[in-house]
Amino acid sequence: MSVDVAPPAAASRPAAEPARRKPPKAFDRPRFLRVFTGLFFVVLFAPIGLVILFSFNSSRSLQDFQGFSLRWYEQFFQSESLRDSLIASIQIALVTMVVATVLGTMLAYGLVRARTRWSSAANVMMLVPLVTPEIVAGASALLLFTQVGLELSITTIVLAHITFSISYVTVVVRARLSALGREVEDASMDLGATRWETFRLVTLPALWPAVIAAGLLVFALSFDDFVLSFFTTGESPQPLPVRIWTQIRFGVRPTINAIGTFMLVVSTLSIGLALLLPRLFGRRESGLKVLLGREGA
């Protein structure tokens, strides 16, 4: 990396100065980037707008809007089994996110920092889930559980999801880890910290954005997963995507749109709350950052 040139120059510039100087040219790029990012979000959420619209459709159609009605919300709120499926999906995604992130981060650290004769095997093994199509992962998970005699249930779904997600976390975390030099970790240990303290207080915080990003990714992956879930689910409740995808044959109903809209509203409110609440109580920093324990912007 050509960064060797940079540090001396950076070190000679105290942190307070940049605020007083005119922002350098590179940071004048924002207008293009801002517009681009804005466009991106518009396109990303365009279908969402339609989803919300059709959740109020008076007819069954997902193609023609024919009038305003709350019937699909009624169906959703009255259906205990749909609620069970939604809750199951959320639970599975949360547990998967936590466990896969922990295991995946550990694996990333081991792969990047350790040099053992098991390393290449571990590297290959880490890639195999990524190379495996989900149908096959699901079919083989099903085979494993049946041969071992494990009854299919939410637990088996979680096990399968975690297994499939670990590699995603590892790939994301190791990318950031390898960009972080060993220098800071070495410095920390020169100052007397143990390896474990170094990991906890130096490495992990530095990895934090990658861990968060990976966690979000895993949650999304798990919440929206159909194939793996179908193979490993017991009888009810089936996770939400299984219910949705099996509807293709006889026609998907807008009840699903109602559920999606509901989830969007709930999560938007949660994000909003997380941002606003601390401000209401007098904190100047963004609540999320406080929650996540990170310093600085």
Add this chain to the structure above:
Amino acid sequence: MKRNPNRRELLRGGAGLAVGLGLAGCGAGNSSSGTKEQTEKLIKKKIDGDLVYFNYAEYIDPALVKKFEKLHGIKVRESYFDSMSAMMAKLRAGIAYDLIFPSGEYVQRLISGNLLRKIDRDKLKNVDAVYPQFADPWYDKNSEHTTPYGMYATGLGYRADKVEMTGSWRDLGEVDTEDRSFLLDDFQEGIGMANLVNGYPLNETDEAKLEKSQQYLVDLKPNLRGISTDTITNMTSGNAWIQHLWNGDIVNIRNQVDNPEDFKFQKNTEGIPVGSDNFAIPVNSKHPGTALVFMEFMLDPENAAQNVEWIGYPMPYDGGPTEAFQGLVKDDPEINVTVDDLENGQQFENLKGDGRLAWDKVWTEFRVS
């Protein structure tokens, strides 16, 4: 251009192979097949717990499910599959469903594996209203294990306001739709149709004849806009003017559009594939009594009529359900499956080992051609 496997991969592969060879001859699934005695044990028709129900999604009126739950104070635990293959995979995994809905072909397979309980038809009211064609079907002698649920016929859905049809399967591909023709992505329906067009029986397995059918499909491809299972969306979005589909799909499509009179169904002269999805109780069911009670409940003429109107498919029982479906499709009676259709139509049967492999090859080669 395979990379030389490293030592670890070889070891892993070897271990897998050893496991495999050691298990040579064993089935890959959990052997949850029953014994003959288990299948013949008498089921008492009474509520013995919640109903564990396993069917296609959106294939039963939820109001009826609620009514049943209220009537008997139990819960109906629904789970869904989207293909017979998927149903079998979960069944073989040992999950104890109380009620499943296999097609005729799969009923035959399940019976030969001793996987279905016998049901006592004398105990079920209204079961004798079933059409005679289903009283002693080819897949279930004397209907000892099953009774039909829904009935279907395969044909061509089309936009009457956009195209002129001639009543033949060849309309798919030959009628000018400005490239808006879709084939159903189902290997049985696809090859079956090609067989019928060529004048062969639906379940033809002779190699030379299958080659001709394969050629028909390959020649058809350039005239197709898509090969899809998303039949309802294709038509309602205007992407399809002719779509290979099942009769109930047209009913569901008409419920969703502003101009239902423009969406019609054509049964074709060369032949009509027909079939049924059937009530069946697996041998490892934990609440077979409830399953029987539920079957009787669904066969009650009033309930069946209500169900027919909701799912959009006919149920092959005289009285309530038949009248209800006739009412549903009075604007386009072609959608109905009449006794004539059942007599003259053909059903998909189990193809013996080589036949199945042959069909699989035909479809794969057609898709990649």
Add this chain to the structure above:
Amino acid sequence: MNENRFASAFLVPSGLWLLLLFVVPLGFLLAISFGYTDDLGEAIYGWNPENYSRVFDADLLPVLVRSVGFALATVVLCLLIGYPVAYYIAIFGGRWKNVLLALVVLPFFVNYLVRTYAWIAMLGDDGLANGVLGGDIRFLNTPYAVIGGLVYGFLAFMILPIYASLDRMDPSLIEAGKDLYGGPWQTFRNVTWPHTMQGVLAGSVLVFLPAVGDFVSASLLGGPDEVMVGNLIQQQFQASDNWPFGAALTVVMMAFLMIWMVLYLRSAAREARGPA
């Protein structure tokens, strides 16, 4: 404790997990790939290498090439769209960084199938776009629709890793680079881009690999020629009841993909060894 022992300990839990819950089941699958199906459609272990000769016999090569091609196109598009977005969020996001990140992932709360149906409602022949433009443009059932669907589904998988590489990158690095290299483009090329290489690589891997095996996009948005490897495999497992052939197809596909992954591993290993 020396570094190696410490770090190696981290390999154990995940390593064991993957070994028991993934490698072993794949062993079963490998065994099945040599099996038969009986008359009832159930897979039986045995010795039937014919499944493999079938994989290499049939004209399956174009399907593989197409799948790889679509996946590569998806990666390139995701990169072109995702990099600027990740850059903006990481460098200019400020207080809104976490919100923006959450917004990237928020659409996943609405099921992918439902979002795809919304696209069909927009782009269908009788849909919004054609209504507004008054035209008769065929968007759907084309290869472009398939790639569009893939890109839409996988964008987050590119944005998040790149963001993770960029976040809290020392801004003085960029300033120093500016002094050194002059223009903003040179700075980007020589300072920012190399810094994010690993993130780009990570995103590319996370998009490319699943995209090759994808079957949903092709099935919902493609035409008769848009058949991908994933569709073939799905056909065997979910319709034809031919798990052995499906397993053989998968094994060959996975072996092929692993070759590409050697390149990824080499690059990652080089990076981990530190600056040259």
